[in-house]
Amino acid sequence: MLIVLVAIAVTAFGILVLGWVVYPSRTAKAAGVGAGENSSNAAGLVDTPISVILATRESDEAILRRIEDLRGGDYPSHLMEIVVALDATRSSGLDTLQEKLSLGTRAVHGAVAGKSSALNAGVAAATHEYLLFMDTAQSFERDAITRLVCAVGTDGWGAMTATLAPTSGDALMDRYWARELAIRLGQARRHSIICVTGCAYVMHRRFWREMPAGLICDDLWSTYSVVTNGGRVGIVTSARVTDPRRFTRDDEYARRLRTMTGMLQFVRWFPAVLSPRRNPMWKDFLLHKLTRPATPVLLLIGGVATWGAIMLASPVTAWTLLATGVATIALVWLLATLAPGRLGQKAKGLLFAQRLLVMPLYAIARAARADWDVWKPHR
Incomplete structure (x- = not known):
């Protein structure tokens, strides 16, 4: 029995x-x-017409500000066709918005609620080969679009995504994003990144595949559509995008729960994403993405097996370790609640890390019951 428990623990922790x-x-x-990235070509303007797809459910004022910011870049305005793809939940404002839009810009709306339907409508209304996808809240650096279009024009690349600057103001989150960026660069150098940055990427139209209604991870779908049809997806570090918004840790928690639920939805709806024959990035998807929701499960399995093995060898040691672990968790919670100053802040950081560690269990539970309504509040 001891050998079996040790083998289970080694396997879980090894994964x-x-x-x-x-x-x-x-x-x-x-x-x-x-x-x-093709730095030499990115230095000047290009003469390629592009269709810009802005999928949104924001106010008319926010949409107009985003379009003004877009036209303030160095990409020639006369080469940009802009399609505002409204979420069906606010389709009643379509005519009013259209009156406010300038020439070369038009508004459409999705057939049903959700970003995937809005994106489908936007692409259907677009006319050019190069499709630039963006969101409402962010802002491009002046030459970001030029660099993306130049890069995606290189042979073999089906899509290129920009780099979202880490501006959260949270040192923990910014370090995590810097590490994530390094991983994406390595993936692209070998073949492709797993997910584009949904607020800024350019795709060849021939790789576009209509999104299923209710799909959560449109960024994952876009990459999957490219790599399963013979293309590659890269990232351009010099094409930078900033987001002026500041998110609390609760906001970040909700976002991660949403995206992890969407990833599990993707696996449930499209299990071929794990097939070596269908998806050239299956191994990266497995190790980079699915390890995350599996982490608390593997820790639980490995921890229980380890504790069981110690229990067989020395019950006193096993119970002492269990009591120490429970006391440590309780101490962190107390310090986060009561301690002032830096000590309290550090404890709150540890408490947040604990929440992130347990969060995949909520995503797994929601995926198991097919609860894909990720925008409603979950306590």
Whole structure:
């Protein structure tokens, strides 16, 4: 029995080390400069017409500000066809918005509620080969579109995504994003990134596939559509996008719960994403994405097996370790609640890390019961 428990613990922790240490480290080391970036061509303007798809459910004022910011870049305005794709939940404002839009810009709305339907409507209304997808809240640096279009024009690339600058103001979140960026660069250097940055990417129209209604991870779908049809997806480090919004840790928690639920939805709806024959990025998807929701499950399995093995060898030691672990968790909670100053802040950081660690269990539970309504409040 002891051997079985040790084997289970080693397997569970071994998978975690592979997904969280070995794979990220090796992939990050493989990263060079922005994969697929063509710095020499990006220095000047191009003469390629593009269709800009702005999927949104924001106010008319926010949409008009975003379009003004877009036209303030160095990409020639006369080469940009702009399609505002409204969420069906606010389709009643379509005519009013259209009256406010300038020439070369038109508004459409999705057939049903949700971003995927709005994107489908936007692409259907677009006329050019290059499709630029963007959201309402962010802002492009002046030459970001030029760099993206130049890069995606390189042979073999089906889509290129910009780099979202880490501006959260939270040191923990910014460090995490810097590590994530290094991993994406390594993935692109080998073949493709797993997910585009949904607020800024350019795709060849021939790789577009209509999105299923209710799909949560449109960014994952776009990448999957490219790589399963013979293209590659890269990232351009010099094409930078900023987001002026500031998110609390609760906001970040909700976002991660939403995206993880969407990833599990994707696996449930499209299991071929895990097929080596269908998806050239299946191994990266497995190690980079699915290790995350599996983490608390693997920790629980490995921890219980380890505790059981210790229990067989020394019951006193086993119970002492369990009591110490429970006391440590309780102490962190108390310090986060009661301690002032830096000590309290550090404890709150640890408490947030604990919440993130347990969060995949909520995503798994929602995926198991097919609860895809990720925009409603969940306590």
